[in-house]
Each structure stands twice: as C-alpha cells, then as structure tokens.
Amino acid sequence: MPAPPSLTTLPIDALLPEIADSVRAHRSLVIEAAPGAGKTTRVPPELLALWPDGEVVVLEPRRLAAHLSAARVAEERGEPLGGTVGVQMRFDSVCSDRTRLRYVTEGVLLRQLLADPLLRGVRAVVLDEFHERHLQADLALALLRRLQATARPELRIIVMSATLATAQVAAFLDDCPTVRSQGRSHEVSLQYLPQPSPEPLSKQVRQALRELLRTEASDPATAGGDVLVFLPGGAEIRRCQEDLAELATQLGLSVLPLHGDLPLTEQRRAVAPRAAGERRKVILSTNVAETSVTIDGVTAVIDSGLSRVAGHAHWSGLPTLRVQPICRAAAAQRAGRAGRTRPGRCIRLYTRHDHDLRPEFELPEIRRLDLAELLLTLHAAELPLAELKFLDPPLPAALEAAEQL
Numbered sequence: 001m002p003a004p005p006s007l008t009t010l011p012i013d014a015l016l017p018e019i020a021d022s023v024r025a026h027r028s029l030v031i032e033a034a035p036g037a038g039k040t041t042r043v044p045p046e047l048l049a050l051w052p053d054g055e056v057v058v059l060e061p062r063r064l065a066a067h068l069s070a071a072r073v074a075e076e077r078g079e080p081l082g083g084t085v086g087v088q089m090r091f092d093s094v095c096s097d098r099t100r101l102r103y104v105t106e107g108v109l110l111r112q113l114l115a116d117p118l119l120r121g122v123r124a125v126v127l128d129e130f131h132e133r134h135l136q137a138d139l140a141l142a143l144l145r146r147l148q149a150t151a152r153p154e155l156r157i158i159v160m161s162a163t164l165a166t167a168q169v170a171a172f173l174d175d176c177p178t179v180r181s182q183g184r185s186h187e188v189s190l191q192y193l194p195q196p197s198p199e200p201l202s203k204q205v206r207q208a209l210r211e212l213l214r215t216e217a218s219d220p221a222t223a224g225g226d227v228l229v230f231l232p233g234g235a236e237i238r239r240c241q242e243d244l245a246e247l248a249t250q251l252g253l254s255v256l257p258l259h260g261d262l263p264l265t266e267q268r269r270a271v272a273p274r275a276a277g278e279r280r281k282v283i284l285s286t287n288v289a290e291t292s293v294t295i296d297g298v299t300a301v302i303d304s305g306l307s308r309v310a311g312h313a314h315w316s317g318l319p320t321l322r323v324q325p326i327c328r329a330a331a332a333q334r335a336g337r338a339g340r341t342r343p344g345r346c347i348r349l350y351t352r353h354d355h356d357l358r359p360e361f362e363l364p365e366i367r368r369l370d371l372a373e374l375l376l377t378l379h380a381a382e383l384p385l386a387e388l389k390f391l392d393p394p395l396p397a398a399l400e401a402a403e404q405l
Contacts, residue, residue, distance in 0.1 A: 007076055010038030012181045016046045019179055023047060023124070023156055027148060028176035030169050031160040035333065036294060036340050037181040039160050040069045040128055041076065047124050047158070048084075048101050054123030057112075058103045059140060061132045062260065063089050064267045065293055069128075070094070070103040092264075106136035113143050114381050117151075124156035130169070131161040131329070133364035133392075139374055142388040145173065163329040165361065172391050186339040188301075192352045201236055201304055201349070202243040205229055208302045208347045209244065209282065213251065225299025225344070226274060226281040228289060230334050232323045233308040234259050237284045244282065254278070258285035271295045287326075290333045294340070301338040303331065305350040309362075312370040312398075319370060327362045331355060364392050371402035 012033055022029050033039040044058050060066035070087035074080060081087065086095030088104045095102060104112075113119065125144055127137060141159070148155045159169050170178050197204050209227065216223040231237050237257045248255045258270040270283050273296045281297070287307045289295060307330070311320040326334075331348070338344025348355065366374075371394055378385055385399070 010042060011036075012038040012042050015179055015181055016042065019043060020046055020050060022177050022179065023050060023158065026176050027153065027155070028157045028173035029159075030166050030173065030176060030178040031158065031181070032166045032178060033160065033162065033181035034185065035162050035336060036185065039181070040065070041072050043158070043160065044101055044103075044126055045073055045077070045085075047126070047156070051123040055100050055102065055121050056124045056126065057109060057119075057122055058101070058126040058128055059109050059137065060103055060105060061129050061134055061137060062288055062293075063092075063105055064260070064264065064271070064288060065129070066103040066105055067264055068268070068271070068293060070101075073101065073103075106134060106140065109140050110136055110143075110377070113140065113147075114377070117143075117147065117381075119147065119152065119155065122155070124158060126158045126160060128160045129162065130159050131163050131361075133362070133366070135365040135369050135371075135374060138364065138366045138390055138392070139377070142390050146388055163333060163361075169391065172389075185336055186341070186343045188335050188339040188344045188346050190335060191345065191347045192355070193348070193350060195351060196354075197349070200239075201231070201306075202239040204349050205231075205240050205302055205304070206243050206247060208349060209247065212300055212302070212345065212347060223299075224280070225342070226283065226295070226297045227300045227302065228295060228298045228337055229282065229284050229302040229304075230289070230307075231284055231286060231304050232306040233286055234261055236304075237286070240284050248282065252279050253282050254280065255282045255284065258283050258289060260286065260288055273297055287330065289337065290330060295337065296341065298337055298340065299342060299344040301334055301344070301346040303334045303346060303348045305331065305348055305354070309368075310365065311368050325350075325354070325358055327359050328355065329361050331358070366390065366392055366394055367398075370405070371398050372405045375399070375402050 031039055044056055047056050066089060067087050070085055071081050074085040082094040082096050083098055085101045086099035088095055088102050088108050090107055130137060144157050148157060166178050170176050237259060241255055244255050256270040258267060271293055274281055305325055306323050307326050308321055309324050313320050335346040338346050
C-alpha cells in the first residue's frame with residue numbers, strides 16, 4: 001500500500017479533538033463550517049477512529065460531492081477507493097467487505113433505513129450540507145432521531161452545514177452542542193448591476209466576462225484564475241456555451257459545463273485543478289458548485305442570482321420546476337467561491353436593492369413539494385407519521401392533499 005500523502009492543513013483540523021470529545025460525550029452534534037474548512041473530508045475519518053469495529057455513513061446531497069469526497073479521503077489515507085472508504089449511489093457503488101466509511105446519496109440512506117430500521121453496525125451517521133434541506137434529508141433526519149430515541153440510543157447523529165440556522169437544528173437534536181469553524185477565505189470584491197438588464201441571460205454573462213477580463217490588468221491579484229458562472233439549469237448553460245464560443249476561441253478559454261445530469265467523468269473534468277499549460281477555464285455551473293464541491297483555482301464568479309427550484313402546484317397536483325431568485329445565504333456562498341485561494345471578484349447580474357430584498361434562507365422542500373412519495377414511503381414501512389418529528393413539520397393541508405392523492 002502506498003504511503004499516505006502529506007495532508008494540507010485545513011481550518012477544521014484544529015477543531016477535530018473538540019469534535020471527537022463532543023461525539024464521545026453527546027449523542028448528537030452540529031458542525032457549522034464555511035466551504036473550504038475541510039469538514040466533508042476530515043470529520044468522517046476522525047469519527048471512524050472512534051470505533052474500530054463500526055461503520056460511519058456520510059450523507060451527501062449530490063452524486064458528484066459523494067464521489068469526489070470519498071475519493072479524496074481514500075487518497076489521503078493512501079488507499080484505493082473501495083477499501084476502508086467507499087461510495088454508494090444509485091446504480092453505482094464502489095465498496096467492499098472492508099469498507100467502514102461510506103459516502104452515500106440521500107436515496108441510498110433512506111433505502112438502508114427502510115431495509116434495516118436498526119442500522120446494524122452503523123455507529124454514526126453524518127448529514128453533510130444539510131442546509132440544502134432536501135425532502136429526503138429531512139425524512140432521514142426524522143427517522144434517525146426516532147431510532148436514536150428508541151432502539152439505538154448509542155447511535156451518533158452529526159449534522160454539518162455551511163449556512164444554516166444551527167440553533168434550530170441543535171434544539172431539535174435535544175439541545176446538542178455546536179462546533180463552528182470559519183474556514184479559509186480571502187476578500188472578494190462585489191459588483192452589482194446599476195439597473196436590471198433587458199438583455200438575455202447568456203448575453204449578460206458574455207458582457208460580464210468581457211468586462212472581467214478587460215479590467216484584470218488593473219487588478220493583478222485576481223488575474224489569471226478560472227471563472228465560475230452560476231446559472232439556473234442545463235438549458236441556460238447550453239445557451240451560454242453557444243454565446244461564449246467565439247469569445248473563448250479568441251481568448252484561448254476552455255468553457256466547461258457542470259450540472260447534475262452530466263456523466264460523472266465530465267463533472268470531474270470541470271472541477272479538476274487546471275494543469276500547467278492548460279487553457280484558462282470558464283465553468284458554467286448550476287448550484288451544484290455552491291457548497292457541495294470545491295473547485296480550486298477559481299478567482300472570479302459571475303452570479304446570475306437565479307436557480308431552478310422544484311415545487312408543487314396544489315391546484316393541479318403536478319410537480320413544478322421554476323426559475324427563481326436565490327436567497328441571500330446562497331448568494332454569499334456563490335461569491336465566496338472566488339476567495340478560496342486568493343482575493344477574488346464576484347459580478348452579480350442583479351442590483352444591490354434586489355439582493356437586499358431577498359429572504360435570508362430558502363424555504364425547505366418539505367414546505368413546498370408534494371408529500372405523496374414521503375407518505376407512501378412511510379406506509380410501505382408501516383410507520384405512522386405521528387411517530388416522527390420533523391425539523392420543520394409538514395403543513396397539515398399538504399399532508400391531507402398527499403394522503404388523498
């Protein structure tokens with residue numbers, strides 16, 4: 001087995017002894033750490049060391065984050081992926097009989113909870129990037145809390161997030177302790193539009209990219225780095241690729257898409273560090289790059305201020321997918337991507353007034369999605385809804401509509 005590489009010191013490392021002591025003394029823990037602090041790759045192996053014969057499961061909201069995180073931890077341990085550290089996703093699993101640290105996606109954890117309600121052999125479950133508040137993650141937390149309160153009082157639950165109302169989560173988990181890490185960041189200068197633009201979004205991105213490259217000569221601290229562009233979805237990414245093709249050819253740029261529907265090989269290509277001599281990258285991404293994935297080398301962000309959000313039309317009973325403004329917390333996360341390694345810039349394609357009027361956090365999915373699948377899951381498990389406590393309880397009208405459906 002090759003020797004483990006020397007580890008780069010990350011901000012979360014100084015807190016690992018405190019985290020280990022808290023997990024030994026308490027059944028639950030909340031960790032609030034900024035992107036880049038190292039929570040995803042450093043905390044789970046620290047937990048694994050607490051139980052020589054137990055398993056630690058890490059829930060990731062996105063496939064790319066699960067795969068990259070598992071691969072990074074395995075590399076830092078000097079092991080191949082699928083040894084002590086594995087990853088498990090729908091239709092894709094790299095695990096073995098020796099695997100004791102599993103990075104999994106939300107559906108995988110739910111299926112394990114339903115197939116083995118006691119989670120035999122699992123000593124701790126880590127819910128990473130919990131601020132995304134997906135419906136499956138909220139259901140998993142409710143099931144884990146019930147299991148901890150009944151048959152598995154020794155089960156440890158660790159909730160990790162970059163931006164989250166941590167007091168609410170800690171209170172939900174029986175007033176458990178909270179550990180905070182500030183992460184590592186540099187100053188990011190913000191630039192807003194003076195007024196809303198009538199131009200199509202792809203044209204706004206092209207103009208912002210031209211402006212960014214033009215002004216780099218007067219701001220050498222941010223020059224030469226990669227550019228991360230946040231867009232609502234795949235359709236907008238494709239239109240931007242078309243509108244940037246000529247500019248990319250002229251300036252020797254490599255325009256790469258990044259969204260959840262791409263094959264993992266293409267997603268990894270977009271987030272991989274740029275090798276010496278490679279063309280400067282312009283990464284066109286959905287909110288997958290907001291917090292779940294760290295992209296080294298980015299010194300500039302162009303933020304559309306929009307995301308595509310799943311919802312539910314109560315009048316028709318059908319799911320919806322609409323483009324809407326992001327919240328202020330998400331805007332801060334996006335801007336922070338430009339200041340991970342050195343000072344950076346963020347151009348927001350909306351006005352300062354628009355930003356200040358936005359809500360601080362996004363409404364969780366449990367408050368805006370159809371709950372029929374959630375109820376069907378509980379009925380299949382013969383588990384009454386009344387036995388579960390949710391961080392944000394479902395609305396009675398939504399439950400009634402789902403039960404009727």
